[in-house]
Amino acid sequence: MTHAEGFSELAVQLQEQRQEALHHGLELVGSAWRSFDQPRPAQPPISEHTLEIADAPLPGTGVGVPAALDVAAHILDESLAHARPRYFGYIGSSGLESAVLADALATSHDTNLAAESAAAYLVEQQALRWMAEYVGYPLGGGTFTSGGMQSNLTALMAARTRAFPLSRVDGLADAVPVLYASSDAHSSIERAVEVLGLGSGNLRRVPIDEHRRMDPRALSAMLDRDVDAGRVPVAVVATAGTTITGAVDPLAAIADVCADHGVWMHVDGAYGLPAAASSSAGLLFAGLDRADSASVDAHKWMFVPKACSVLLVRDQESLTRAFRHDASYMVEEEGYRHPVDGTLEYSRPFRSLKLWTAFRAHGADAFRDAIERNLLLARHLHGLASEHPRFEPLLPPPDLSIVPLRRIPSTGDVDAHNMRLARELQKDGRVYVTSAVIDGVACLRPCIVNYRTRTADVEAILDVADEVGAKIENA
Numbered sequence: 001m002t003h004a005e006g007f008s009e010l011a012v013q014l015q016e017q018r019q020e021a022l023h024h025g026l027e028l029v030g031s032a033w034r035s036f037d038q039p040r041p042a043q044p045p046i047s048e049h050t051l052e053i054a055d056a057p058l059p060g061t062g063v064g065v066p067a068a069l070d071v072a073a074h075i076l077d078e079s080l081a082h083a084r085p086r087y088f089g090y091i092g093s094s095g096l097e098s099a100v101l102a103d104a105l106a107t108s109h110d111t112n113l114a115a116e117s118a119a120a121y122l123v124e125q126q127a128l129r130w131m132a133e134y135v136g137y138p139l140g141g142g143t144f145t146s147g148g149m150q151s152n153l154t155a156l157m158a159a160r161t162r163a164f165p166l167s168r169v170d171g172l173a174d175a176v177p178v179l180y181a182s183s184d185a186h187s188s189i190e191r192a193v194e195v196l197g198l199g200s201g202n203l204r205r206v207p208i209d210e211h212r213r214m215d216p217r218a219l220s221a222m223l224d225r226d227v228d229a230g231r232v233p234v235a236v237v238a239t240a241g242t243t244i245t246g247a248v249d250p251l252a253a254i255a256d257v258c259a260d261h262g263v264w265m266h267v268d269g270a271y272g273l274p275a276a277a278s279s280s281a282g283l284l285f286a287g288l289d290r291a292d293s294a295s296v297d298a299h300k301w302m303f304v305p306k307a308c309s310v311l312l313v314r315d316q317e318s319l320t321r322a323f324r325h326d327a328s329y330m331v332e333e334e335g336y337r338h339p340v341d342g343t344l345e346y347s348r349p350f351r352s353l354k355l356w357t358a359f360r361a362h363g364a365d366a367f368r369d370a371i372e373r374n375l376l377l378a379r380h381l382h383g384l385a386s387e388h389p390r391f392e393p394l395l396p397p398p399d400l401s402i403v404p405l406r407r408i409p410s411t412g413d414v415d416a417h418n419m420r421l422a423r424e425l426q427k428d429g430r431v432y433v434t435s436a437v438i439d440g441v442a443c444l445r446p447c448i449v450n451y452r453t454r455t456a457d458v459e460a461i462l463d464v465a466d467e468v469g470a471k472i473e474n475a
């Protein structure tokens, strides 16, 4: 509409403010990036000002983009940023700068990958091929999703449809499905099983060995027992990098068991799979190429900002059989299928563009190097904790980049000390570490997946934890 047709410009349009808004937004992004180059001396507490902002009513009129962005930057400053080099909590990420810019471009165009998207579709397919090549998976198809949860759910929906071809229409009737995952598998597997109506009581927890890897002989025995009892195996989920300790299940031996029993093998590599491309950990992933499906989160160890996960499958038809609908408002020409027919989501952002741009900008070798450095830093931390008079690692040197460790106080309950230590460290803010309980033992569980993290950052974990731990002891 033009002025000539009687409409004035809308306030949501930037018009002459655009240049200023763009400049200001870039300034703020640049200053965030500069602040991530170095560790922060402390995490600022949530200020009174922020509490007021967060309590303000819906504004009727706006303050303009630069002023609104300033407030947004202020909120972010008082938020936890995974991008910081000393964020070691849960499984973080990095907000890779090249990928942030690509994401801004993608969201500006607001392309929807659910249906026809012209060139975007070609690039998404290429990004799938690149990811598969990077980790060593013989790609038949796949989809980008919002995260490991959704990739795992998508894979298990395909597995359910293979085990029970009529289940989308008829449900499971009297059949008893069974699924298998190690006792250390991520809770997204249990959640997916629940969402799919398979019943988490039917998710078998396979025992693990002393490295916390699934025991394939126990798996085989469990499968035999279930099949003899008339239950129907749906899938075995092997984890390639468990969330709690980073253990990689023995994929080749699990693939043998799955082949013997004709069961779908899914690899949950949401966290660990990028390490398949590294020279020092790559061998752990032997057998990946035999899986029916594999998840990998680009928003974890490929460093790109959330949300960006990849589900790789051996056979694209397995996804189509699980998800296709013929909607009369999305008519398909002969031989063409909308991407939405092979995935759970409908509207789907062009999230693959950030991974694709990052691969193009830096090359695959740069990712291998960054992951290799994280792996080295994890081993370094394990060595330091082993030698330290007041720390001990809970486990042998890590498969990947998670190093559960604990501080031993001079007196008192070690578990209680470490739980408190994690809380106090988070308040202190110099290093961000979360706690975990492994076989009833409380510990700190630093995870190193940030390309910005360096040796001094990792060494700071023990230095700061020892200082804060001593304060707790002396309080």
Ligand SMILES: Cc1ncc(COP(=O)(O)O)c(C=O)c1O
Pocket (backbone or CB within 6 Å): 091, 146, 147, 148, 149, 150, 152, 186, 188, 239, 241, 242, 243, 268, 269, 270, 271, 297, 309
């Ligand atoms: C092994 C594993 N699978 C799945 C997930 C869930 O991933 P997301 O948070 O991207 O949904 C995680 C998250 O940490 C994970 O570690």
